[in-house]
Amino acid sequence: FTARYLSDYQVSNFSIATVDLTFELADTATIVTSTMAIKRENKNAKQLVLDGEQLKLVSLQINQQDLPESYYQVSDTQLALDISADEFILTIVTEIDPLNNTSLEGLFKSGGAFCTQCEAEGFRRITYYLDRPDVMSTFSTKVIADKKSYPYLLSNGNKTAAGDLPQGKHFTCWQDPHPKPCYLFAVVAGDFDLLEGSFTTQDKRNVALEIFVDKGNLPKAHHAMASLKKSMLWDEETFGLVYDLDIYMIVAVDFFNMGAMENKGLNVFNSKFVLADNESATDTDFFNIEAVIGHEYFHNWTGNRVTCRDWFQLSLKEGLTVFRDQQFSADMHSAPVNRIKNVRLLRSKQFAEDAGPMAHPIRPEKVLEMNNFYTLTVYEKGAEVIRMINTLLGAAKFRKGMDLYFARFDGMAVTCDDFINAMSDASGVDLVLFKAWYHQSGTPILSVEEGFSNEQYQLTLTQTNPSQKDGSEGKALHIPVAIELIENNKVIRRQLLELTSEQQTWTFDNFVEKPVLAVLADFSAPVKLSINQTDQELATVMAFADDEFCRWDAGQQLMLNYIKALIDDSSFALPNSLLTTYQAIFDANTDNAFKAEQLSLPSFDEVVAEIAQVDPIKVVNAIAAVKLFLVTGLTASFEKTFIDNKASAYKYSGEEVGQRALKNVCLSYLSLLEQQQSKVVEQYQSSDNMTDTLAALACSADNNLVDLAGQLQHFEQKWHSTALVMDKWFSLAAQQCSTNIFSSLDRLLAHPLFSLKNPNRARSLVGNFSVNNPRYFHCQSGQGYQFLAEQIALLNEINPQVASRLITPLIQFRSFDLPRQKLMRAELEKLTTLKNLSKDLKEKLDAALA
Numbered sequence: 001f002t003a004r005y006l007s008d009y010q011v012s013n014f015s016i017a018t019v020d021l022t023f024e025l026a027d028t029a030t031i032v033t034s035t036m037a038i039k040r041e042n043k044n045a046k047q048l049v050l051d052g053e054q055l056k057l058v059s060l061q062i063n064q065q066d067l068p069e070s071y072y073q074v075s076d077t078q079l080a081l082d083i084s085a086d087e088f089i090l091t092i093v094t095e096i097d098p099l100n101n102t103s104l105e106g107l108f109k110s111g112g113a114f115c116t117q118c119e120a121e122g123f124r125r126i127t128y129y130l131d132r133p134d135v136m137s138t139f140s141t142k143v144i145a146d147k148k149s150y151p152y153l154l155s156n157g158n159k160t161a162a163g164d165l166p167q168g169k170h171f172t173c174w175q176d177p178h179p180k181p182c183y184l185f186a187v188v189a190g191d192f193d194l195l196e197g198s199f200t201t202q203d204k205r206n207v208a209l210e211i212f213v214d215k216g217n218l219p220k221a222h223h224a225m226a227s228l229k230k231s232m233l234w235d236e237e238t239f240g241l242v243y244d245l246d247i248y249m250i251v252a253v254d255f256f257n258m259g260a261m262e263n264k265g266l267n268v269f270n271s272k273f274v275l276a277d278n279e280s281a282t283d284t285d286f287f288n289i290e291a292v293i294g295h296e297y298f299h300n301w302t303g304n305r306v307t308c309r310d311w312f313q314l315s316l317k318e319g320l321t322v323f324r325d326q327q328f329s330a331d332m333h334s335a336p337v338n339r340i341k342n343v344r345l346l347r348s349k350q351f352a353e354d355a356g357p358m359a360h361p362i363r364p365e366k367v368l369e370m371n372n373f374y375t376l377t378v379y380e381k382g383a384e385v386i387r388m389i390n391t392l393l394g395a396a397k398f399r400k401g402m403d404l405y406f407a408r409f410d411g412m413a414v415t416c417d418d419f420i421n422a423m424s425d426a427s428g429v430d431l432v433l434f435k436a437w438y439h440q441s442g443t444p445i446l447s448v449e450e451g452f453s454n455e456q457y458q459l460t461l462t463q464t465n466p467s468q469k470d471g472s473e474g475k476a477l478h479i480p481v482a483i484e485l486i487e488n489n490k491v492i493r494r495q496l497l498e499l500t501s502e503q504q505t506w507t508f509d510n511f512v513e514k515p516v517l518a519v520l521a522d523f524s525a526p527v528k529l530s531i532n533q534t535d536q537e538l539a540t541v542m543a544f545a546d547d548e549f550c551r552w553d554a555g556q557q558l559m560l561n562y563i564k565a566l567i568d569d570s571s572f573a574l575p576n577s578l579l580t581t582y583q584a585i586f587d588a589n590t591d592n593a594f595k596a597e598q599l600s601l602p603s604f605d606e607v608v609a610e611i612a613q614v615d616p617i618k619v620v621n622a623i624a625a626v627k628l629f630l631v632t633g634l635t636a637s638f639e640k641t642f643i644d645n646k647a648s649a650y651k652y653s654g655e656e657v658g659q660r661a662l663k664n665v666c667l668s669y670l671s672l673l674e675q676q677q678s679k680v681v682e683q684y685q686s687s688d689n690m691t692d693t694l695a696a697l698a699c700s701a702d703n704n705l706v707d708l709a710g711q712l713q714h715f716e717q718k719w720h721s722t723a724l725v726m727d728k729w730f731s732l733a734a735q736q737c738s739t740n741i742f743s744s745l746d747r748l749l750a751h752p753l754f755s756l757k758n759p760n761r762a763r764s765l766v767g768n769f770s771v772n773n774p775r776y777f778h779c780q781s782g783q784g785y786q787f788l789a790e791q792i793a794l795l796n797e798i799n800p801q802v803a804s805r806l807i808t809p810l811i812q813f814r815s816f817d818l819p820r821q822k823l824m825r826a827e828l829e830k831l832t833t834l835k836n837l838s839k840d841l842k843e844k845l846d847a848a849l850a
């Protein structure tokens, strides 16, 4: 396996103007014929080297003449051709085996349907090609298959022909007018139910919207369709971006490595992000479907029309598109609650990645396996970086920057620098220093020092940036820090400070007494904050900051301080003042969804990110102790809020989602008290919706309540034939906080509905155990680590991409105490000896064990 470096980038020696593909679909022997119009761009380049993996080469022709064997060499990864002509037609016929392709890259089968996944480098598993994003071609595709089994034959662009063939076969031809890199190519063939809709663009064109789902699932596709229409309208209204084909198709499949894929005009989605109805989907499912549909749709401009020059630039499209989908969700729902959720994800998962062995800048510089770089850093931190540009420029100039970016680069494959230069040129804002966010890894620590004398308030901000992988020191970044100053319980000053060196001091005049600081309003930068605020100051921010994020975050900081105190000393006595502060959350006139976030304590991962080499069980115990203290002291408030927010029949609306969230947070607290646990049973029995059912089940699993077994059995009986709901069942069963968990896990692995070949299933059981059952994943015996490592070893053969994602909690062993480190390392070392260790796992194991 050889690493690739950003610094080695070179333009392609050859271009491909057009590619005509014919797929003769068959389970184990699909024939792909590719005819390409190729031109030599670099006269010094002798050989044309095409990428290709797991292909059987059937034939090869140049300008319709067979190419003698002495003119080409085939290896496991390449086809090298010696061709003297500068322009020629190359026809390659390959054979592939979709049925046995469990990696779900290239052409594979999901249930009965054929389906492709080409990003990042899956197209090379379909045919020999220049599989790189800066080679853009016009694609036309003919798909041939049995008509009865595969009535729908789909590809990118517009349908140009269709007809019947002998032996019960038929064909469909597609032409995509937009040149594109091969990672955006797609083919799907299957028997589906089709939900049809339409959208009229602002320039009055009619776009046919088609959502393909497994037979019987049509009623579950309406929310996805509504979400698509909202996304299309939002992009027109917010960014002036209009859809550019006559048809937009979405296909939902059950076997999929990630959430969804933005193939031009033919998105393929994990069915989890399409299918929903009131009985089987949670509020979170409804929310996520809208967000993911939005994300893939927004890629049509940020990703497809303007794409990446090379994969190191992935954040060019992903960071920007995540930022766009976050803004979309904020506009559709509560902006502050969305922001809080974004920050929770960043703090719990991205901060850990940035502190772990696979830490990389949002624009990585070295890659062994590209699939390993679809990370929280590239996506979520990447979105934070775009958000900072938005903050520094202001919304109007940011929009001007976006307009200039499209004016300059439409139809091109470009770099992150191109994007920033467009932003800077359009706005006149200097972003030279800012660019360091693209090449520096690690989470900056922002330290805050306050001073007050002679009616002057002094604020000193210091940034510390972690040293880099190459041993170099972390450099000062351009950090926007939005603050509020509160005097007499009122915000009297709001300002955006720009920290551009290691340390800067700001002075604010005319204060009678020292104001209270609310810092990082709206979480204006992806940094860790180091600040000493008293409980009283934090309570003031919680109650009186204008910025909702700051109000929420002050509560989190307060709780974090006490969780840390309990980790240091488990007998630490929590003060009753905490109860007063928490009671104020109940009493405030704020919306329910926000209250629910305020009442939710920092998660296990968020706490781990704050403490070096921590004993994980101490973290679990400390969080549980704070929770118990609060519910014991404020039982009546939790109970009243729980009862007051019981909604009637299920409806997915902002108001009711908030009510359910608040009610279920209260239930989670109350379930710690034996005398309140009947509420869990009652909610499970009376629930008419998945959100409440799962909330009750989670209480039973987290507290190992006696009713859990019966509830799981009842749930299984009711839902055994609904795959997405059974994923939830496996997740919950894996979350059970019980000493019997390991025998339960063995039973779950042997369950007839369990299969490691289905990524959703594998993630539900294996992923959820290792992420959401910290007491047993980190148990002293090391059994939790062993369980995960064993499943990863199996997945290494089946699906390296999924294996490589699931290994995350093990490679982050340095966050934990030395005994855990030793146990985790031992499992990682065992994995290094696997027979066919994939590139994906090798890259991570090498980094972790270095």
Ligand code: HT7
Residues within 6 Å of the ligand: 117, 119, 120, 256, 257, 258, 259, 260, 261, 262, 295, 296, 299, 318, 374
């Ligand atoms: N651009 C896509 C990224 C992706 C992917 C999707 C499905 C399966 C494998 C994949 N590898 C990379 C998804 C997105 O960000 O929208």
Ligand code: ZN
Residues within 6 Å of the ligand: 295, 299, 317, 318, 321
């Ligand atoms: Zn994306």
